[in-house]
Amino acid sequence: MGTSSAALERALAFVDERESDVHAFACLDRVGASAAAAAVDGSGDALPLRGYVLGVKDVFDTADLPTEYGCAVYAGHRPRADAAAVAQLRNAGAVCLGKTVTAELALFQPGPTRNPWRLTHTPGGSSSGSAAAVAAGMVDVAVGTQTAGSVIRPASFCGVWGFKPTYGRVSIAGLKIVSPSLDTVGWFAPSADGIDAVRVALTGEPARPEPVAPRIGLARTGAWESADPDCRAAVEDAAAHARAAGASVVELTLPAPIEQLIADQPVVQAYEAARSLAYERTWRAGDLSDNLRQILDWGAAIPTAQYLRVRAHTAQAGAWAEALFDDVDVVLTPAAIGEAPEGLASTGDPLFARLWTLLGLPAVSVPGLVGDTGLPIGVQLVARSGADGLLVAWAEWLGRLLA
Amino acid sequence: MGTSSAALERALAFVDERESDVHAFACLDRVGASAAAAAVDGSGDALPLRGYVLGVKDVFDTADLPTEYGCAVYAGHRPRADAAAVAQLRNAGAVCLGKTVTAELALFQPGPTRNPWRLTHTPGGSSSGSAAAVAAGMVDVAVGTQTAGSVIRPASFCGVWGFKPTYGRVSIAGLKIVSPSLDTVGWFAPSADGIDAVRVALTGEPARPEPVAPRIGLARTGAWESADPDCRAAVEDAAAHARAAGASVVELTLPAPIEQLIADQPVVQAYEAARSLAYERTWRAGDLSDNLRQILDWGAAIPTAQYLRVRAHTAQAGAWAEALFDDVDVVLTPAAIGEAPEGLASTGDPLFARLWTLLGLPAVSVPGLVGDTGLPIGVQLVARSGADGLLVAWAEWLGRLLA
Numbered sequence: 149m150g151t152s153s154a155a156l157e158r159a160l161a162f163v164d165e166r167e168s169d170v171h172a173f174a175c176l177d178r179v180g181a182s183a184a185a186a187a188v189d190g191s192g193d194a195l196p197l198r199g200y201v202l203g204v205k206d207v208f209d210t211a212d213l214p215t216e217y218g219c220a221v222y223a224g225h226r227p228r229a230d231a232a233a234v235a236q237l238r239n240a241g242a243v244c245l246g247k248t249v250t251a252e253l254a255l256f257q258p259g260p261t262r263n264p265w266r267l268t269h270t271p272g273g274s275s276s277g278s279a280a281a282v283a284a285g286m287v288d289v290a291v292g293t294q295t296a297g298s299v300i301r302p303a304s305f306c307g308v309w310g311f312k313p314t315y316g317r318v319s320i321a322g323l324k325i326v327s328p329s330l331d332t333v334g335w336f337a338p339s340a341d342g343i344d345a346v347r348v349a350l351t352g353e354p355a356r357p358e359p360v361a362p363r364i365g366l367a368r369t370g371a372w373e374s375a376d377p378d379c380r381a382a383v384e385d386a387a388a389h390a391r392a393a394g395a396s397v398v399e400l401t402l403p404a405p406i407e408q409l410i411a412d413q414p415v416v417q418a419y420e421a422a423r424s425l426a427y428e429r430t431w432r433a434g435d436l437s438d439n440l441r442q443i444l445d446w447g448a449a450i451p452t453a454q455y456l457r458v459r460a461h462t463a464q465a466g467a468w469a470e471a472l473f474d475d476v477d478v479v480l481t482p483a484a485i486g487e488a489p490e491g492l493a494s495t496g497d498p499l500f501a502r503l504w505t506l507l508g509l510p511a512v513s514v515p516g517l518v519g520d521t522g523l524p525i526g527v528q529l530v531a532r533s534g535a536d537g538l539l540v541a542w543a544e545w546l547g548r549l550l551a
Numbered sequence: 552m553g554t555s556s557a558a559l560e561r562a563l564a565f566v567d568e569r570e571s572d573v574h575a576f577a578c579l580d581r582v583g584a585s586a587a588a589a590a591v592d593g594s595g596d597a598l599p600l601r602g603y604v605l606g607v608k609d610v611f612d613t614a615d616l617p618t619e620y621g622c623a624v625y626a627g628h629r630p631r632a633d634a635a636a637v638a639q640l641r642n643a644g645a646v647c648l649g650k651t652v653t654a655e656l657a658l659f660q661p662g663p664t665r666n667p668w669r670l671t672h673t674p675g676g677s678s679s680g681s682a683a684a685v686a687a688g689m690v691d692v693a694v695g696t697q698t699a700g701s702v703i704r705p706a707s708f709c710g711v712w713g714f715k716p717t718y719g720r721v722s723i724a725g726l727k728i729v730s731p732s733l734d735t736v737g738w739f740a741p742s743a744d745g746i747d748a749v750r751v752a753l754t755g756e757p758a759r760p761e762p763v764a765p766r767i768g769l770a771r772t773g774a775w776e777s778a779d780p781d782c783r784a785a786v787e788d789a790a791a792h793a794r795a796a797g798a799s800v801v802e803l804t805l806p807a808p809i810e811q812l813i814a815d816q817p818v819v820q821a822y823e824a825a826r827s828l829a830y831e832r833t834w835r836a837g838d839l840s841d842n843l844r845q846i847l848d849w850g851a852a853i854p855t856a857q858y859l860r861v862r863a864h865t866a867q868a869g870a871w872a873e874a875l876f877d878d879v880d881v882v883l884t885p886a887a888i889g890e891a892p893e894g895l896a897s898t899g900d901p902l903f904a905r906l907w908t909l910l911g912l913p914a915v916s917v918p919g920l921v922g923d924t925g926l927p928i929g930v931q932l933v934a935r936s937g938a939d940g941l942l943v944a945w946a947e948w949l950g951r952l953l954a
Binding site (some may be wrong): 211221222225228229230231232234235236239316319320321322324325326328329351352353420423424425426427428430431432451452456460534 | 637835
């Protein structure tokens, strides 16, 4: 990368051109970013993220910028500290250009962000602004969070790389926590380079190895028929490209206990959200959307015994999922159910991300393919717990075939 | 329980008598508590915590009270929302009397709290004020957090019941998060009744069954010689009482991989703390104690590969620990290394809590015994993951023998 000041200038040119249409930012900080870029460029330290302009989903606390969590309860809220991930990225030299739009409390009620590829379509969510800002060139990398499919789905809709590491590898301190057993910091970039640079900065793990063909298990899952034909075709295309390039591709039938997790994940998410957001639900219900209130009411009504059964089942399924990766390196599966749907009233369906989030496995949405109307369609790769760096390398190998 | 107003009056009489010596509170809210008590008493709802006055460790966010995390960085900080646990307890009818003193950022640098049993001695930490407030009768129950031994140790030092549920059972939303894979909400009460009432309100699980004798495994652990003679005698006494009352008591030799966790836990805690507190460490170091800075610097220097090895080892040890509970219901082991040490410069050693916290198992400190100088000594019982309600019942059975 070049200097941070040059990167910022480039980013701001895209902001000037696109932001009034895309609405990716909840808060833009030109002055602060400019000062930060000068400080990074003037630093004698070897800063691994020098030259990276960063967008931060507005569910991460920032000491110098408002943090509203996409929720009227938090209008004008200004935390005292940066969230852990924000501080780590700034310490590594990233220049924060602003906070990006999130769905309300990182759940489902959309903000104003539009899909840069077609403004009448959703960018996906809940990390809507982060995905859109990267897609529009307004930032080089952006952090988001995933509790169901809030990184993988918007990455697919916006045609950018989206990465969710193994659960627990990046600190959630300073996040607005919704479902503690699921909430995972993830991020977006236009290339595997950006994805890996952020991964190294946040996890302290080594850089990814050279791209190499993975052994691929194609998992259509029981949800396959819920995906649009062009989405299913994209996954088949990716498999065909990989096979043609010499990768082994086998059909993977997930055992029923793993398939069951697709239906289990919403139970865990809503049960935990209702308790984690007990204050908002009880004392500030008038400042929540109807949509959110309904989800929280449903979650509050889930019996604890049912939740505990699902948790116990998830733990068992995790052991079986581990065994999947004895024979394949990655699972190939849809990232979303199709192209970004028209309209801004919904952020789309996280169906194909749910089970992998519940299992806590690392996942990536690889861009390159397009759907019937010309909008991007990502394909999702999932790897064994802890194989985050390898996953980026495998995804990079596949991404080169699709680009 | 009677009315909340009567409970508050009783509590305030102890505050008037003891607080100027004990310094359990970071912030007292007589006016708010009085209004809340009247509201609870006037409510037509069946509120399970009616009649309970609550203390809240000052690492839980509160919308109506300052929240300073025991740290100069957060002087005068006032969050927008109540932490999940605080909202859940208030919704259940608990009346919050104030925020209790915490060690700096829930780590090791003590606040001003003194041990109610002997003011020249530490109450333990980091949940110092919560344990002391319960011991002095100033609240009926108090919440704290445990990352190493921050509930079990102060409960032992202050002669009250202290309970840490299974990891993940209570939402950590709205806590100042330090080590996300360890941080656990716990609580204190003068009896098993109070412990169980809070457990039911926070977890939604059923009330504990009738007290019954557990099958006990006495685990001295490799740390045994680090415990004071009177502490070791207390554990042997508890075992003898249980045996005399008809319980089966066997000697339990922990496998080496489980013993290893005693040394592993500080690595996990410090590694994660350095990253979770990256903002404070980098940007506000001048507002931290030397003690905290040193711990964070040590944590920052721990190689990620070492941390990941420890995490992998912990996962394996967890499977072995699960097998321990095929033959015994509870592990009996010291709660601390002895009586509360003299002086206020240290909160004492969490040695005997570390491994069980790392495993995420439910644990309780049962009061009733005393050390050589007449200060309380608790004994710790640990149960299988998820056996929280049973653990309270087993502990209650033992507690009646020790009282």
